[in-house]
Amino acid sequence: MADRTRIIEGTWNCTSCDTRDILARHRSCPNCNNPREETGKESEFDFGEVDAATGKSRREGVTDEKALSAANAGADWFCDYCSASNRGDTPICRNCRAERSSTSRALSEGHEEPIEPSAPPPSRAVAAPGSGRKWLYVGLGVLALFGTCMVWGSRSHGVTGQVTRTEWTRTIFRETFQRVSREGWRSDLSVRSPRMPVNGTGEVAGVENIRSCFPRQRGTRQVADGTERVCTTKTRREQCGTTEKCTRQKMANGYMKETCRDEPKYCSKSYQDCDTRTRYRSEPVFDVSCTYDTYVWNQVDSKVESDHDCAPRWPQLTPGSLDRLRREEKYAVRIGYDDDGAKEHLHEPKNEAEFLAWKKGQSVPLQVNNFGSTTIMAGDAVR
Ligand SMILES: [Zn+2]
Numbered sequence: 237m238a239d240r241t242r243i244i245e246g247t248w249n250c251t252s253c254d255t256r257d258i259l260a261r262h263r264s265c266p267n268c269n270n271p272r273e274e275t276g277k278e279s280e281f282d283f284g285e286v287d288a289a290t291g292k293s294r295r296e297g298v299t300d301e302k303a304l305s306a307a308n309a310g311a312d313w314f315c316d317y318c319s320a321s322n323r324g325d326t327p328i329c330r331n332c333r334a335e336r337s338s339t340s341r342a343l344s345e346g347h348e349e350p351i352e353p354s355a356p357p358p359s360r361a362v363a364a365p366g367s368g369r370k371w372l373y374v375g376l377g378v379l380a381l382f383g384t385c386m387v388w389g390s391r392s393h394g395v396t397g398q399v400t401r402t403e404w405t406r407t408i409f410r411e412t413f414q415r416v417s418r419e420g421w422r423s424d425l426s427v428r429s430p431r432m433p434v435n436g437t438g439e440v441a442g443v444e445n446i447r448s449c450f451p452r453q454r455g456t457r458q459v460a461d462g463t464e465r466v467c468t469t470k471t472r473r474e475q476c477g478t479t480e481k482c483t484r485q486k487m488a489n490g491y492m493k494e495t496c497r498d499e500p501k502y503c504s505k506s507y508q509d510c511d512t513r514t515r516y517r518s519e520p521v522f523d524v525s526c527t528y529d530t531y532v533w534n535q536v537d538s539k540v541e542s543d544h545d546c547a548p549r550w551p552q553l554t555p556g557s558l559d560r561l562r563r564e565e566k567y568a569v570r571i572g573y574d575d576d577g578a579k580e581h582l583h584e585p586k587n588e589a590e591f592l593a594w595k596k597g598q599s600v601p602l603q604v605n606n607f608g609s610t611t612i613m614a615g616d617a618v619r
Pocket residue numbers: 250251252253254255265266267268269270
């Protein structure tokens with residue numbers, strides 16, 4: 237894309253007679269004939285307004301031959317003797333005929349005006365940049381609060397408790413190996429003789445007497461059934477025309493060079509993303525189901541015993557020849573302590589040996605944290 241350049245003419249204000257907006261092509265005030273100097277901001281030119289979106293000057297470009305020639309004459313210089321401004325390409329002061337010397341000051345201006353930010357490159361990002369950051373802050377906040385809470389909660393202090401009661405509950409279950417009818421898929425069944433347990437072990441369930449077989453639905457399967465066209469609406473960034481961007485450069489002589497070019501402009505456009513997919517339907521799958529005989533352990537009896545502040549005992553149940561016994565035990569140690577009132581810590585030993593280590597009346601060091609939960613301090617003091 238080709239650059240387009242224009243020369244923009246500035247204006248200045250006469251400090252002798254206060255005439256304003258004198259075109260740069262006039263080196264002396266048209267009203268009082270005062271030559272333009274460096275002092276009094278006479279050589280600080282005004283170039284008028286600039287369009288914010290494009291950076292383009294609202295002034296007309298210069299077409300006048302003489303003005304264009306002045307614009308291309310280089311930076312002005314100021315006469316050492318009379319201070320008048322002169323064209324950069326003339327060696328003699330137009331006002332007093334003095335020669336330009338090596339000490340003559342040249343007009344200097346800020347060179348490049350700030351360049352407008354160019355159009356953003358095509359991007360696939362959809363989310364607004366602000367929203368992600370917002371959630372990040374919310375997340376950090378929650379985390380900080382949680383962290384503070386944990387630190388506060390984990391603060392603890394020690395107290396001394398005392399075992400007030402030790403409790404045990406023991407249950408014994410009697411199970412018998414019994415013949416039952418079951419249903420199963422014929423393809424999964426193979427005939428096998430059962431074997432009865434001896435002292436509650438070594439049994440085989442077996443599969444016997446397969447009968448009453450009939451077809452039943454066992455499940456479903458997905459079967460290809462033609463194709464279907466699936467479309468989703470998506471968005472993408474696409475170039476949609478161009479936008480003009482201009483930069484400006486002061487020429488240190490009352491003129492400004494403006495360079496404009498067309499840059500691609502990007503818009504969000506929606507489009508259909510379509511795909512041909514295989515369509516599936518569900519189809520029932522049949523198999524043959526049969527009734528058969530087998531053996532299972534069935535609970536036929538149970539006995540519970542519980543007591544406190546003593547050694548645990550098992551309840552008595554006598555197993556038959558096809559029986560087995562299953563045992564369950566549960567222990568609790570209640571530890572009373574004072575922490576802003578009478579409280580209790582419940583400890584549950586996992587086995588008899590652990591339970592027997594606890595005695596009513598023994599002292600127990602405890603740690604109590606700010607959430608009110610307690611832990612037993614391990615060590616010699618426990619025993
Ligand atoms: Zn004047």
